[in-house]
Amino acid sequence: MSVRTASASTAVAALLGGCVLLPAAQAQASDARHAPVVFAHRGASAYAPENTLAAVDAADDLGIAWVENDVQLTKDGVLVVMHDTNLKRTTDAEEVFPGRAPWAVKDFTAAEIAKLDAGSWFGARYAGARVPTLTQYLRRVERNHQKLLLEIKSPEIYPGIEKETLRVLREEGWLDRRHVKHRLVVQSFGAESVKTVHAQRPDVVTGFLGTPAVADLPSYAAFTDQINPSHGTIDAAYVASVHKLKGAHGKPLRVNTWTVNDAAKAAQVAGYGVDGIITNNPDIVRDATR
Template sequence: MSARAVTATVTLVGFVGILVLPTAAEAAQQHDRPVVVAHRGGSGYAPENTLQAIDKADKLGFDWVENDVQRTKDGRLVVIHDTHLARTTNVEQVFPGRAPYNVRDFTAAEIAKLDAGRWKGAKFTGARIPTLTQYLDRVDHNHQKLLMEIKAPELYPGIEKDVLRLLGKEDWLNRDHVRNRLVIQSFSAASVRTVHERRPDITTGFLGTPAKGDLPRYARFADLINPSNGTISAGYVAAVHAFRGPHGKRLKLFTWTVNDAATARRVAGLGVDGIISNVPDVVRKAVGGGE
């Protein structure tokens, strides 16, 4: 057999994908240590999705951070996980009577008044929910890389366009960022597809565990398949790796959210390409892991 990969066209559920038999070099590469991503920043140690969490990940020595992006009532992009503000801020004290405290019901100026750190500990009092612009500036300052989730896009029609516009304004769509420092993901296949169609050069990821038979369809617009750690097996990881994504490269799999050494060793043994963790240092100690 030649050193080049052997490919075969596979038709499943009405979609055509490319099944890839790896070369020896590619097969060996699959067993490299997984990339370790700091989930919502160093969220095990600092308030999630805040600038403090990015800095904590940086101090721990991690290049890759993950975040969640939503849109305010007045159209600003902010970084927060929950679609409501109550769990991680003092919104009920600052704005009583405005339940259910949805992010989309508050302006950026109102959200900027909220304390997003005190819930994690008194030393974090005064931490704020950052705008996406503030977040990108800090990631750039730290020379880090970003796994960005578009959160609940069904609540924010057109958010993909807004995200791409802001990324361009902040010079995050230049060659270096797009090739080496940015991945955009979502639980919504439609949202991921929209990003890919608007900017096919950007690396994209789908959050979830598609059926193996559906992988050819996802491989048309997603470079990564990112499932929960409890839903995967060695067979599933191999099935993902058997296809090439929209950029002609082998699909990768990053799994979440792994916060203990035993689970880290288990998923690393399955051959995952990345592990997303609130406590990335715990994962790194257990399995090694890049970045």
């Protein structure tokens, strides 16, 4: 370094209070600021049965602020937290209610679903875990001071599910300014469902699950704030194309990708510039990207 360069650096250091960020340090600081947000998929579902209160608590135990869940409507119009549109994989519905094939969520009342064991399939220690209602789930997330990425599941099966979801969110205090601004995102694979949520509550942050063609992104930006694609469908160029557009609330569209469960893939998608990573293993992804 020449004397002139050294003097210039000294002057800059004085102006910045003695702190000089060289290019490499600047890059590291930038990387630190932009570490992807980690979302615990169906709760910390690698460690507890998915979409149960135990999975919410497992995420909390790992220090994960954001949890993701799925909501569906029962036969009597109660919102329950369940991923599959039938009850077979994650409950004992076939044993408790033989002859009720295909054991679709929409064909059972909330009281019937409340009888089911939603934990034994995952492990004996979770025997007796129940399928939570959305109300129960929200209260646990609130108790843990966590945040929620809520997916409206298969909206084509459940007419009016958007209105009912917003009603429960409102009753539980999740549509006040603090929650809407900092703690809630509503997403769906159904573009019309996302549009409906945006129309009914324009203040709520929304996400579209999928990978629209770049040419189609402007039409999605009119009603959503996030484009949330499968990790195998994106690259850095796609993420950059999304970020060039402003979403429904006038801010750059964000990208939360799913479902990334190993450190190498997490580092790869973080390199693409994604804003968030949805994962069953939130601790692994967090440690690989921070």
